Amino acid sequence: MLAPDARLCQNFERGSYLMKVRWNVLAASAGLLVLGLPALAHHSGAAEFDSTKKIDLTGVVTKMEWVNPHAHFRMDVKDSTGKVTNWNLELASPSILERNGWQRHSIKEGDTVTVTGSRARDNSNLGIAQTIVFPDGRKLNFLSAYEDGK
Amino acid sequence: MRARWILGIAVSAALAVVSLLAQPQGDASKGKGQDKAKGGGGVGLYQRQPPTPKGPAPKLADGTPDLSGVWLGSGANDADISRALKPGDSVVMLPWAAALVKTRQSKDDPESNCMPAGIPRGSPYPWRIAQTPGLYFIVYEGNIHSWRQVFMDGRKQPEDPDPYWYGHSVGRWDGQTWVVDTVGFNDKFWFDYVGHPHTEKLHTTERYTRTDLGNMSIEVTIDDPGAYAKPFTTVGHARIMAGTELLEYICQEDNYDLQHISGPAQGPGGSTR
Numbered sequence: 001m002l003a004p005d006a007r008l009c010q011n012f013e014r015g016s017y018l019m020k021v022r023w024n025v026l027a028a029s030a031g032l033l034v035l036g037l038p039a040l041a042h043h044s045g046a047a048e049f050d051s052t053k054k055i056d057l058t059g060v061v062t063k064m065e066w067v068n069p070h071a072h073f074r075m076d077v078k079d080s081t082g083k084v085t086n087w088n089l090e091l092a093s094p095s096i097l098e099r100n101g102w103q104r105h106s107i108k109e110g111d112t113v114t115v116t117g118s119r120a121r122d123n124s125n126l127g128i129a130q131t132i133v134f135p136d137g138r139k140l141n142f143l144s145a146y147e148d149g150k
Numbered sequence: 151m152r153a154r155w156i157l158g159i160a161v162s163a164a165l166a167v168v169s170l171l172a173q174p175q176g177d178a179s180k181g182k183g184q185d186k187a188k189g190g191g192g193v194g195l196y197q198r199q200p201p202t203p204k205g206p207a208p209k210l211a212d213g214t215p216d217l218s219g220v221w222l223g224s225g226a227n228d229a230d231i232s233r234a235l236k237p238g239d240s241v242v243m244l245p246w247a248a249a250l251v252k253t254r255q256s257k258d259d260p261e262s263n264c265m266p267a268g269i270p271r272g273s274p275y276p277w278r279i280a281q282t283p284g285l286y287f288i289v290y291e292g293n294i295h296s297w298r299q300v301f302m303d304g305r306k307q308p309e310d311p312d313p314y315w316y317g318h319s320v321g322r323w324d325g326q327t328w329v330v331d332t333v334g335f336n337d338k339f340w341f342d343y344v345g346h347p348h349t350e351k352l353h354t355t356e357r358y359t360r361t362d363l364g365n366m367s368i369e370v371t372i373d374d375p376g377a378y379a380k381p382f383t384t385v386g387h388a389r390i391m392a393g394t395e396l397l398e399y400i401c402q403e404d405n406y407d408l409q410h411i412s413g414p415a416q417g418p419g420g421s422t423r
Binding site: 042043044045046047048065067068069070088090092093094095096098099100101120121122124126143144146 | 195196197198256257259261262264273274275291292293294343394397398399400401402403404405406407410411412413416417418420
């Protein structure tokens with residue numbers, strides 16, 4: 001059990017953002033984007049992904065890699081000119097995913113999905129797959145297969 | 151104006167949800183919806199977890215506290231060690247250490263490089279304590295997939311131990327509290343994401359107390375006169391994850407992330423020292 005002052009310290013970041021909500025909606029939105037990057041277990045999500053660089057991609061899965069420290073999948077995305085780009089889309093670790101209802105077959109080669117998330121800071125074709133939506137409406141996210149988040 | 155307030159409320163609600171996902175893992179056992187009556191709730195990054203088991207702290211046949219089980223949580227805040235201190239304590243770095251923290255980069259964090267976390271840095275992954283006669287083990291799923299041995303046969307610490315990631319540990323019982331004394335550390339691991347350093351003079355004392363069947367309090371005293379002006383004690387908590395076993399986390403397998411990481415050492419939400 002954390003001491004009360006320790007809990008206050010742990011909540012400092014969140015508390016500061018909530019104050020901004022009160023005074024400035026736009027500033028709070030910026031804070032939301034930063035906090036929206038997940039804790040990625042072995043490094044800060046904010047050090048790898050830029051929450052201001054949103055991605056919204058629809059394409060065909062070419063490979064699922066159930067590996068550590070992060071499971072990830074590859075997806076071919078065709079732009080309006082017909083040019084195809086292969087994206088690498090990152091998830092949590094297999095052990096976190098497995099405990100949250102994912103399986104290695106949850107996404108398969110050939111699946112068409114729409115992915116939203118954030119792009120890597122270095123502008124490479126790497127992104128974090130914060131939401132994954134199938135044509136039938138089934139949803140996954142980078143952390144969990146439980147749509148209700150509970 | 152009204153639309154602005156409605157938007158503000160919507161942002162606040164969304165913020166509350168995502169901030170739970172972005173929380174530091176110092177007390178990873180905490181989470182949303184813990185112990186919901188309908189089959190449990192979220193604990194740390196894990197959802198739909200069974201409720202924390204209730205009951206008295208168990209004992210082994212010889213009366214020793216039984217520390218077995220799959221635990222989630224740690225004795226410190228892994229985003230910033232100074233955020234989870236014993237009341238009245240403070241982290242006072244020596245000038246060289248304070249200057250070093252300001253220059254550290256996320257890509258250099260040993261944890262990002264899939265090296266061991268050292269003590270007392272926690273992770274979002276569970277761990278076990280295995281008690282055998284004269285020798286206990288702490289088995290970590292991550293970060294990284296590793297283990298520590300704690301000698302319980304009464305031996306003393308070596309006088310001039312060589313430096314290692316997890317040092318040399320001897321343990322004893324202080325009533326119902328398992329006390330682990332460790333020296334012989336290397337100076338390579340960071341205490342947290344923001345980069346608090348240490349030296350080979352580091353001496354840690356961990357105190358694990360299973361307060362009941364499902365909960366453990368953990369305190370860790372950090373004494374490193376090479377980097378800090380005075381010792382300090384961190385406080386944390388772990389809870390039993392009743393519905394799982396340890397799984398595999400071989401961080402070195404495909405750590406392509408490292409080449410994409412940039413910027414100062416920072417916590418999950420981007421906080422720095």
